[in-house]
Amino acid sequence: MQNFLDKQWAQALGDLEQTISAIGFDMWIKTMRPINIEDDNLVFVCGNEMAMNVVLRSFSKQILEAIKTHFKLDKFKVILESEKDEYIEKHHLVEKSEKNKEELPKAVTNEEELTNPLNPKYTFDNFVVGTTNSLIYAATRSVAENPGKRFNPLFIYGGVGLGKTHLLHAIGNYIWDTKRGKVKIVYSTSENFTNEFLEILKNNKEKSTIEFRKKYRHADVLLIDDVQFFADKKKVQEEFFNTFNDLFAANKQIIIASDRPPKEIFGIEERLSSRFSQGLVQDIQKPDFETRVMIIKKKIELNGYKFDENIIPTLAERFEKFNIREIEGALNKLYVIANLSGKYEVDAEILNEAFAHSHEFEAKVGRVATQEKIIEAICIKFNLKRDELFGKRRTKEIAEARQYCIYLMWRKLDIPLTSIAKLFNRDHATAIHARDKVMELIKTDPTIKKLVEELEDLVVH
Ligand code: ADP
Ligand code: MG
Numbered sequence: 001m002q003n004f005l006d007k008q009w010a011q012a013l014g015d016l017e018q019t020i021s022a023i024g025f026d027m028w029i030k031t032m033r034p035i036n037i038e039d040d041n042l043v044f045v046c047g048n049e050m051a052m053n054v055v056l057r058s059f060s061k062q063i064l065e066a067i068k069t070h071f072k073l074d075k076f077k078v079i080l081e082s083e084k085d086e087y088i089e090k091h092h093l094v095e096k097s098e099k100n101k102e103e104l105p106k107a108v109t110n111e112e113e114l115t116n117p118l119n120p121k122y123t124f125d126n127f128v129v130g131t132t133n134s135l136i137y138a139a140t141r142s143v144a145e146n147p148g149k150r151f152n153p154l155f156i157y158g159g160v161g162l163g164k165t166h167l168l169h170a171i172g173n174y175i176w177d178t179k180r181g182k183v184k185i186v187y188s189t190s191e192n193f194t195n196e197f198l199e200i201l202k203n204n205k206e207k208s209t210i211e212f213r214k215k216y217r218h219a220d221v222l223l224i225d226d227v228q229f230f231a232d233k234k235k236v237q238e239e240f241f242n243t244f245n246d247l248f249a250a251n252k253q254i255i256i257a258s259d260r261p262p263k264e265i266f267g268i269e270e271r272l273s274s275r276f277s278q279g280l281v282q283d284i285q286k287p288d289f290e291t292r293v294m295i296i297k298k299k300i301e302l303n304g305y306k307f308d309e310n311i312i313p314t315l316a317e318r319f320e321k322f323n324i325r326e327i328e329g330a331l332n333k334l335y336v337i338a339n340l341s342g343k344y345e346v347d348a349e350i351l352n353e354a355f356a357h358s359h360e361f362e363a364k365v366g367r368v369a370t371q372e373k374i375i376e377a378i379c380i381k382f383n384l385k386r387d388e389l390f391g392k393r394r395t396k397e398i399a400e401a402r403q404y405c406i407y408l409m410w411r412k413l414d415i416p417l418t419s420i421a422k423l424f425n426r427d428h429a430t431a432i433h434a435r436d437k438v439m440e441l442i443k444t445d446p447t448i449k450k451l452v453e454e455l456e457d458l459v460v461h
Helices: 002-019 022-027 049-058 060-071 081-090 095-101 134-145 164-178 190-203 206-217 234-249 270-276 289-303 309-318 324-340 348-356 358-365 371-382 386-390 396-412 417-423 428-444 446-458
Strands: 032-038 041-046 075-080 154-157 185-189 221-225 253-258 280-283
Touching (some): 002 032, 002 060, 032 081, 041 049, 041 081, 049 060, 049 075, 060 075, 075 081, 134 253, 134 280, 154 164, 164 185, 164 221, 185 190, 185 206, 190 206, 190 221, 190 234, 190 446, 234 270, 289 309, 289 324, 309 348, 324 348, 371 396, 371 446, 386 396, 396 417, 396 446, 428 446
Parallel strands (some): 154 253, 185 221
Antiparallel strands (some): 032 041
């Protein structure tokens, strides 16, 4: 039976590939597999709830057509991967014995129900590969295809918005799909790991320690994002070191992302950073012109936007300094501008208009901060008046607000620190000190990191 179903489905897939967009097909249809015919219904298993909803909402018509042709059926139903075993048992399907023969990772056989913790949006299929990221793409792909066998650990580093998180999820999604949901994948950030662990130390409950360890040390694939925030806390690093060693010894795949290479991560122990380097360390760079063109095209397609093809090179040039997240933001905003003007398509005219008010345009599309916006954001966040921020008074609060203001101006505006110091009537050394202090705090204190991220967001809106 299963052979028959698979054979017919392979043919139906051929039809569906023609009738459904490439993205829709790869992301959703491929997660389905027929396992039974029940009361004239073709019964599918679907990878996750999200996929099931999308399939039922958006692709029912095309699926019905395809199964009519290839199965002579005109109904179907979908069950979730998590319901599959129960279904198979209830309907006495043979798959059970087939399944036992499959090689499954041991750690997870009888554990809690597995779910895919990853964002289905981030896949290899919608990751644009150009010269600046082809090496990292090849490395992540190879790890996804051979988890635990090559490049362990894989350490990815590069600036913000360049696709590190996207790739971590893509690896996880790929493994999840190919192992048909029978692996335990843990995705976490160093910040989460730290918080969870500190919580346990605080409560000092044996049960939660066991659960914590079970969660991380029973992983088949461990993805740790933003590892630069492993705070300067010995106990947390010790715990992670042990987790790492356990998994590594058991040939479990570990993938780590960071904004800088292992050696430059502030405050982590030497033995941890050398562990990070023992597999493959690979960087990811800002997209070059060609890659930006491809990314722009892909994002337009994925979002269903309308852009005049002819302006794409101009956009790619204009976005020279942008990371990919900023490119996405700029495209969204241009499309909004076009819609507001009643045009529904971004063309040369819309673009010229936007460029003509360059400053405004940049502020709109480029997530570009201005001095005014930084001052405003600081005043709002710290509940200060402008005069207080620039005045003589030196309460602890005001001094702190000034430090953040100096840091943000240094980071976001193209002006030298000496000019920033002048603005505050301070000397250069004071400004340097303020900037360095905030940089240090960002590295060591997750709440400060959050605060600065919020501020950074505020100043570009
Ligand atoms: P990082 O973790 O490096 O800060 P993200 O992975 O969050 O960056 O990427 C930021 C955004 O840019 C995401 O929406 C992601 O999907 C997109 N992105 C990054 N690189 C690519 C790429 N090569 N192709 C398509 N989208 C990309
Ligand atoms: Mg990220």
